[in-house]
Amino acid sequence: MNAMVRNTNELISGLVDDLKPAVPLRFSRGVAVAVAALVLTIGLATLGLGVRPDVASGHPHGMFILAGGIFLLLGIASMAATVAMSSPRVGSGRNGWGWAAATASLLPLTAIVIALLDGPSAWLASDPGHGVICLGFSLVLGCIVAVVLTSWLRRGAPASPERAGLLTGIASGSAGIVAFGFVCPINEIMHIGLWHGMAATISALAGWLIVPRLVRW
Amino acid sequence: MRSDDATLARLMALSQGGDKRAYAMLLDEAGKWLRIYFRRRLPPDSLEDVVQEMLVSLHRKLATYDPSHPFLPWLAAIARYRWVDHLRKLSRTHETAIDTEFAVDSEEEAISAKLSLERLFTMLPDAQAKVIQLVKVKGYSIAEASEASGQSQSLVKVNIHRGLKKLAAMIERE
Numbered sequence: 001m002n003a004m005v006r007n008t009n010e011l012i013s014g015l016v017d018d019l020k021p022a023v024p025l026r027f028s029r030g031v032a033v034a035v036a037a038l039v040l041t042i043g044l045a046t047l048g049l050g051v052r053p054d055v056a057s058g059h060p061h062g063m064f065i066l067a068g069g070i071f072l073l074l075g076i077a078s079m080a081a082t083v084a085m086s087s088p089r090v091g092s093g094r095n096g097w098g099w100a101a102a103t104a105s106l107l108p109l110t111a112i113v114i115a116l117l118d119g120p121s122a123w124l125a126s127d128p129g130h131g132v133i134c135l136g137f138s139l140v141l142g143c144i145v146a147v148v149l150t151s152w153l154r155r156g157a158p159a160s161p162e163r164a165g166l167l168t169g170i171a172s173g174s175a176g177i178v179a180f181g182f183v184c185p186i187n188e189i190m191h192i193g194l195w196h197g198m199a200a201t202i203s204a205l206a207g208w209l210i211v212p213r214l215v216r217w
Numbered sequence: 218m219r220s221d222d223a224t225l226a227r228l229m230a231l232s233q234g235g236d237k238r239a240y241a242m243l244l245d246e247a248g249k250w251l252r253i254y255f256r257r258r259l260p261p262d263s264l265e266d267v268v269q270e271m272l273v274s275l276h277r278k279l280a281t282y283d284p285s286h287p288f289l290p291w292l293a294a295i296a297r298y299r300w301v302d303h304l305r306k307l308s309r310t311h312e313t314a315i316d317t318e319f320a321v322d323s324e325e326e327a328i329s330a331k332l333s334l335e336r337l338f339t340m341l342p343d344a345q346a347k348v349i350q351l352v353k354v355k356g357y358s359i360a361e362a363s364e365a366s367g368q369s370q371s372l373v374k375v376n377i378h379r380g381l382k383k384l385a386a387m388i389e390r391e
Binding site for chain 1: 232233234235237240241244245248265268269272273274276277278279280281282283284286290291293294295297298332385386388389390391
C-alpha cells in the first residue's frame, strides 16, 4: 500500500507539473452560447425559407404564439439543464425541464385525443404532406443546437451521459421546431401536436441514443 | 487536520488560475478525502488505483468546477461517476473482503454524509444493493452471492445490472 501511495505522490507531482490555467465553464456563458445557436437557427430558417404571412404582417396567430412559446420554454429549460450538467455536483436539482416537457406534451396529447374522437378526418386535418416537411426541416435545423450543446458537454464532465443526451435531444428538437414554426403557416392543433410533437420526440430519442457515447469521459 | 470545503474551494480557484503550489496542496487533500470516501466501498487492493484515476479525472476536468459553488459536492459527483464506472468494469477478481468496520472520523462522516456512496446505496432496493455489495465490492462469485442472498443466480445478475443502472442515474442526488 505504501508503494501505491508513493506512486500517487509521484502522480501528483506529474499532474502539478502539467497544470495549465483553466477557464471555468460558466453556466451563464454556456446558456448564452446555446441561445445564440437558437437565434442563428431561427435566422437561417426565416432567411432561407421565408416567414409565415401572419408573422410577416405583424399579426401572428394565437396558435403560433402559444405553440411556439411552449416549445421555446421547453428548449430553453432543457438547454439550461444540459449546460448545468457539464459541471457535475451532488445535490444539484435540475428538474425544471421536466415541467416544461410535461406542458409541451399537452400538444401531442390533445392531438391524440382529437384523433381518437374524430377518426380519419383528424389525420387529414394534420396535413400529412406538409407535416413530413415540418418534421424533416425541424430535425435538420435542430442539429445546430445539438452540435453546440454536445460540444459543451464534451468540454464538461456530465455525470449522467444518458440524461445529458436526452436533454440535448429535447433542446435541439425544440429549437428546430421553434425555428421552423416561423415558416410553417399551419395553425391546426392536429398538425402541431402530431408533426411538431413528433420532431421533438424523435430528436429526444436520437439525443438519448447518440450523444452519450460522444460525451462519456 | 483535514481541510474544509471553503479552503479546498479556494485552493481549487487558485489552481484554475495556474497556481502550482495551491494545486499540489489541493491534490494531496483531495487524495486523502477520496481514500476515506472510497475505503468502505472498494476492496483495499483497488482503492489506490481508483484514487489515482480520480486525481487524473480531476486534472482533466479542472475547468468543470464552478468557483461560485462548494467544492466537495463537485468532487463527490466525479467520485461517484468514477466509482460506478469502476464497478461496471470490475470483473470478478476480488476475493478479499473489505473491512466494513473501519473507523471513520465522525466529523468527516457528518460533513460528507449527504455526498457519500452509502447514501447512494440506501436509495437502491435492498435486493440490488446487497448483491452489488457482495459481487462488486466483496468479490463474491455469482454462485456465492446467490447462496448468501437467497436470490437465484439469474436474479443476482439482473439485480446487479439494474442496480448499477440506477446508481448511474442517481449520481448527483443527495
